[in-house]
Amino acid sequence: MSLLRLEAVTRTVELPDDARLDILKGVDLEVNVGDHVSIVGRSGSGKTTLLNLLGLLDEPTSGALYLDDQPVGGLSSGTRDKRRGRDIGFIFQQFNLLQGRTALENAMMPLLYARGKQFWQRERIATEMLERVGLGHRLQSMPDKLSGGEQQRVSIARALVRGPRLILADEPTGALDVETGATVMRLLDDVAEQSGAALITITHDVNVAALARRHYRLDNGVLTPVVATPELASLVGVAS
Template sequence: MSAILEASNISKIYDEGTVRTQVLTGLDLSVKAGERIAIVGTSGSGKSTLLHLLGGLDTPTSGEVWLHGKCLNHMNETERGAMRNQYLGFIYQFHHLLAEFTAVENVAMPLLMRPKVSTTDARKQAIELLENVGLGHRLDHRPGELSGGERQRVAIARALVTKPSLILADEPTGNLDYDNAQSVFGLLSELQSTMQTALLMVTHDRNLAALADRQLLLRNGHWENY
């Protein structure tokens, strides 16, 4: 099976004045359709930096990232944005919902960025997905009117509404208590499996990582034996 996403010899260095910090060194990674991968590591190990590079939110100092056979490094920001909108969904530890918009408006937004999708169609698909995550009764509530678990469910719906090939999740349950974390991850896993979307998840929680098909340990910018 061919890979959805491939990273080859990825390194990232940040230069701040005379200080040079090597965050990642020579990483390779391949993600196949429907696969569930957990990247585990302590704070500061480079997990979030790697996810930003894989999602085209930043560019590596050296190495290449390929998404559906196209190299993100060789694109401008507009082209990378179009690739993200077409193929990727993002979930963060803090939901990053827009406070002034309702749940259904937040979920519909990625679809409205596509030129050929009408407001009516985007809303219809957003409502369907919100119903799937158990929030059909909260469609017109704004983030401030929702609980932490509900906000993260809205974030999951937003990530999946475009039917992406791959979800990139950065500590998706890290801001929730144990029961909410289990519930949200169970929901994410169920939807990911049903939609045959690949999942690449960054977490410090080894119990959560154990539920993935494959676990990778990132330490000081290198892969190590898990």
């Protein structure tokens, strides 16, 4: 079932000299429930702009974006905000944890904006999610007492506590060493699969990209599908 769909999406900005900069050029992409998609691109290829569109943070200049087969363009800003908070979880290269707050408090943050049971049971929900990512023994630890991999696990737990249907991971291993990064990505893939969420990984690292089931390359604003080779898969020890 289609969860998110982009049709001929473009994004253009006006420069100070009245010139136009085409950042995205006719992007087509369909993401189904439970998908794991990787998008590889170099700096300046349009990755951040595409992430902002996928996360409902921005709107295309032309083309259409659909969520659950409903056009997003017709939604009010308030409705977009609600859909983003409920359905989309963000994981970034920089962990963005609140210093002076424990791992548990950081993981609970999105639930402060929830309603009903999710709000009243926020501590239990966050605790269970931290346990799922292997940090049940670090609930009261401050960020500066956690390793890079542990901090990223807290950020993963924070992104997942509201049960998002779509997870956007933006260079999620960029601040980690290769071994820790591979471990974190396998964990993220496992947790997403168990929860039935779709996962989109945006990265410049082919090792990280190889863990996905479908692969795309973003180059100069143009998105094209890529067939993963056995050699690419073997870089991270996954079966072709």
